[in-house]
Amino acid sequence: MSARDRLVYMANQIARNFEAIGHDAAARATADHIAQFWDPRMRAAIAGDETDLSDTAARAFAILRETGEPAPQTRATVFNAADGGGRSDAG
Numbered sequence: 001m002s003a004r005d006r007l008v009y010m011a012n013q014i015a016r017n018f019e020a021i022g023h024d025a026a027a028r029a030t031a032d033h034i035a036q037f038w039d040p041r042m043r044a045a046i047a048g049d050e051t052d053l054s055d056t057a058a059r060a061f062a063i064l065r066e067t068g069e070p071a072p073q074t075r076a077t078v079f080n081a082a083d084g085g086g087r088s089d090a091g
Helices: 003-021 023-037 042-048 055-067 075-081
Strands: none
Touching: 003 023, 003 042, 023 055, 023 075, 042 055
16 A cells, blocks of 8 residues: 555545534544644645545545635644644543
């Protein structure tokens, strides 16, 4: 599996995790997660060639492209923004 394939897999898994909250909210939450926790090089490896992304993951990348970093959408990213630091919700 190539590095890009692995990133596509990860983006689709993130999107699938949020699907229960509805497509639009899931796309915003996926965009938020990617903006907060992915290195810019990871995002760049997919941006512009969104082949193989689920509809939700593709919409998340469109959100990032159109509006930039979204407001926090989940408790993990709200926590992450609290001190402007860590970029991790791992404790």
